[in-house]
Amino acid sequence: MARLILVRHGAAANKAQGADDRERPLTPAGRADISALTRRLGAEGVDSATHVLCSPSRRTRETLELLLPHAISVDSNPALYLGDGPALLKLLRYIEVPAKSVMMVGHNPGMQQLAVELAGGPATQSGRALAEEFPAAAAAVFDVAGPWARLGLDGVRLVAFYPPQSSGSEV
Numbered sequence: 001m002a003r004l005i006l007v008r009h010g011a012a013a014n015k016a017q018g019a020d021d022r023e024r025p026l027t028p029a030g031r032a033d034i035s036a037l038t039r040r041l042g043a044e045g046v047d048s049a050t051h052v053l054c055s056p057s058r059r060t061r062e063t064l065e066l067l068l069p070h071a072i073s074v075d076s077n078p079a080l081y082l083g084d085g086p087a088l089l090k091l092l093r094y095i096e097v098p099a100k101s102v103m104m105v106g107h108n109p110g111m112q113q114l115a116v117e118l119a120g121g122p123a124t125q126s127g128r129a130l131a132e133e134f135p136a137a138a139a140a141v142f143d144v145a146g147p148w149a150r151l152g153l154d155g156v157r158l159v160a161f162y163p164p165q166s167s168g169s170e171v
């Protein structure tokens with residue numbers, strides 16, 4: 001059984017006129033929310049990953065630094081920046097065995113679309129809950145029974161959703 005942790009970056013500064021969107025940093029509140037998420041994931045034993053996929057934006061890199069300061073295998077794929085759910089799923093399907101725990105740090109709407117799909121779609125209770133909101137600094141944790149190449153086709157179960165600054169909700 002493998003583990004997949006989808007994380008939406010923390011709250012970021014507003015885009016300054018003429019500034020590059022990719023360079024927006026986390027706000028102090030965004031940093032605090034990610035720090036709280038880090039503690040929550042650690043308490044639940046889902047605070048590590050053997051492989052990390054992270055958008056190259058500044059806010060996602062800062063989020064990852066707070067979550068996993070010593071991550072050793074990070075793929076900063078440009079496709080993660082504003083990729084939609086199907087594009088993100090495709091990236092996950094290329095993960096090589098033996099990645100037992102994968103963390104993906106990215107943006108909405110793609111992270112939310114991917115989480116809803118993996119939870120069984122908007123017709124399921126879990127999918128509906130994720131479709132309502134996947135806020136900044138939230139994480140969805142899935143157990144994955146099959147190979148990464150078949151991710152989303154079967155053997156995926158949402159085990160927890162952690163909204164920001166909350167005790168988390170088990171699904």
